[in-house]
Amino acid sequence: MGGNDLKKAEKLFRRGKYTQVLQLLEAQIFRYRQVYRFYHILGMSCLHTGDFSGAASFLQRALSIRPGSVNTLLGLGVVHLKQQKTSEALQDWFEVIDQDPKNKYARRGLDAVKKYGDPDRLVEFIEGKQIERLIPGKNKLSPGKITLLITVVLIGTAFLLFPLYSSFFSSFSITTQRNELSTMDLHVDVYKAQENSDTPVPSYDMTSSELRKTYERIIDYFNNYEDNRAQLEINRIRRSNASEELKMKVGLLEGYIRTPSFDTFSHNYPFNEVRKEPPLYDGCFVIWRGKVSNLIIGSDLIQFDLLVGYENEKTLEGIVPVHMDFAGKVNPAHPIEVLGRIRIENDAILLDAVSIHHFLEKGD
Numbered sequence: 449m450g451g452n453d454l455k456k457a458e459k460l461f462r463r464g465k466y467t468q469v470l471q472l473l474e475a476q477i478f479r480y481r482q483v484y485r486f487y488h489i490l491g492m493s494c495l496h497t498g499d500f501s502g503a504a505s506f507l508q509r510a511l512s513i514r515p516g517s518v519n520t521l522l523g524l525g526v527v528h529l530k531q532q533k534t535s536e537a538l539q540d541w542f543e544v545i546d547q548d549p550k551n552k553y554a555r556r557g558l559d560a561v562k563k564y565g566d567p568d569r570l571v572e573f574i575e576g577k578q579i580e581r582l583i584p585g586k587n588k589l590s591p592g593k594i595t596l597l598i599t600v601v602l603i604g605t606a607f608l609l610f611p612l613y614s615s616f617f618s619s620f621s622i623t624t625q626r627n628e629l630s631t632m633d634l635h636v637d638v639y640k641a642q643e644n645s646d647t648p649v650p651s652y653d654m655t656s657s658e659l660r661k662t663y664e665r666i667i668d669y670f671n672n673y674e675d676n677r678a679q680l681e682i683n684r685i686r687r688s689n690a691s692e693e694l695k696m697k698v699g700l701l702e703g704y705i706r707t708p709s710f711d712t713f714s715h716n717y718p719f720n721e722v723r724k725e726p727p728l729y730d731g732c733f734v735i736w737r738g739k740v741s742n743l744i745i746g747s748d749l750i751q752f753d754l755l756v757g758y759e760n761e762k763t764l765e766g767i768v769p770v771h772m773d774f775a776g777k778v779n780p781a782h783p784i785e786v787l788g789r790i791r792i793e794n795d796a797i798l799l800d801a802v803s804i805h806h807f808l809e810k811g812d
Contacts, residue, residue, distance in 0.1 A: 454480065457489055465492040481748070482514040482775040491773055492523050495583060500530045512776065515707050517671045518544050519584060522553045527584045532563060539704065542627035545710045550742075555584050568786045626671045634667060638691040651727075652688035659690050666698060673704045679732045687727065707802055710731055710787055719765045722790065722797060730792040733802070737766070740780040749773055752780075754799065759783035772801040782806040 453472060460469045470493050473486065480486035491506030504527045510520045525540035538561060544554040560582065565574040573579060591598065596643035639659040641647070664682055682698045690698075700706070708714070719736055722729045737759045743752040750772040757765035760783075770786055785805050788799035 451750060454483070454486060454489075458485070461489050464496075464653070465593075466496040466497060469493040470497070475793070482513065484510050484517070487504060487513065488517070488520055488523075491520070492584075493653075495523050495526060500527050503527050504531070515709070516543065516547065518547055518551065522551075522582075522584050525554070525557050526579065529557065529561070529582070530579065532571070532574065534570070537561065539628050545627060553582055553584050559810060568589075576687055626673070629667070629670060629701075632700060634697065636663065636691075636694050636697055639663070639691050639694050641691045643689075650689040652684055654688050659685070659688065659694060663694060663698065666701060670701060670704065673706075673717060674735050676708070676713075676717075680717075680728060683728050683730055683732075702731070705731070707789075708787070710735070710803055710805070714786060717790075719768070723766060724793050726790075726792045726797050729790050732790050733787065734790060734799070735785060735787050736787050736799070737783060737807075738765075740778055740784055743778055743780055745778075748778065752778060754784070754786055766797075766799050768799050770801055771801045774801075776801075776804055778804070778807075 453476065457469050457472050460472065469489060473480075473490055476486075487506045489512035491503045491510055494500070494502035494506060503523065506519050507524045507527065510658075511517060511524065511790070514520070519543050521540045525537045525544070528534075528537035528540060537557060540556040541557040544551050548554070560573060560578075561570070562711075564570040598758075640654070640656040656715065662685060665679050666681045669675070669681065678701065682702050685698045686695055713735060717729055717732055717734050722732075722734070730808040734758050736754060739755040739758045739761070741753045741755055744750070752770055754768045754770050755764055756768055757763050770788060772778075784804055786799060786801055787803045791798045791800055
């Protein structure tokens with residue numbers, strides 16, 4: 449096939465020829481395995497043709513390449529709702545609202561979940577034609593004048609329905625700031641587990657008051673979008689004498705941890721701090737600098753050892769294996785900065801890279 453297949457697929461997609469898009473692109477996954485637009489078009493084409501399983505797979509991959517993409521999140525919201533994963537659909541639409549408060553598709557999704565909150569009514573909505581109103585571009589093939597008229601009507605009704613949308617958020621009684629948490633029951637009845645001779649000795653033996661304050665601190669971190677700090681405290685709760693109810697609640701919160709970029713990253717954990725107690729930092733994000741050693745480039749994975757702190761070839765703090773499941777230029781001749789998520793295996797520290805970049809040493 450020629451080199452313009454993706455451009456051809458984009459044209460077919462814009463014309464609503466979704467089946468032809470699938471026929472053209474599905475056999476080329478390896479060729480475009482790191483291209484966001486490829487997976488997004490494939491996923492949305494599956495969504496338009498009713499293949500929700502395929503849509504879920506392709507759109508998740510697109511989102512892993514470009515986290516926070518509004519268009520992809522909108523598609524995933526519909527997929528999750530179709531799969532009756534309501535909490536995940538809400539999470540997708542809330543994330544869109546965070547970026548684009550007036551997004552009509554996300555607002556429709558939130559309104560639909562509230563209106564059809566009863567499980568039987570929600571299933572009826574999901575199986576009916578109305579769900580198509582949540583899919584971006586579903587009316588793309590309408591004549592130009594009709595499309596323009598629909599747009600004008602939607603803009604006009606948005607102002608009329610704004611109080612209804614506002615009431616959606618105010619209807620939740622939980623006093624939180626972050627949208628994702630507003631759908632959750634954050635109340636905990638029992639903070640401390642009952643003592644039992646068969647229970648393993650916890651790493652952190654805390655009082656009920658200490659556990660409650662730690663839990664409240666986690667929620668505060670989430671409300672302030674300090675997810676990295678929240679992750680550490682979640683790990684502390686898990687390794688403590690907390691009740692199963694509390695551990696379950698922090699486990700639910702962990703599902704809302706967001707993957708940062710270099711621009712949005714906050715609160716780093718130095719390597720020398722992490723190696724003192726590795727399990728406490730499992731799942732936390734870090735930015736560590738160093739030199740590259742033992743580089744291995746495979747067909748779908750890049751691996752290397754990061755010589756942490758050795759960017760100036762003076763002090764070696766430690767050696768950390770790094771895994772990259774995305775394409776990227778890794779040059780052992782230059783110092784590198786890795787944004788990655790800590791993974792602990794048998795107390796060994798590994799990094800699953802999220803993003804990397806090379807930099808020159810001062811004076812070069």
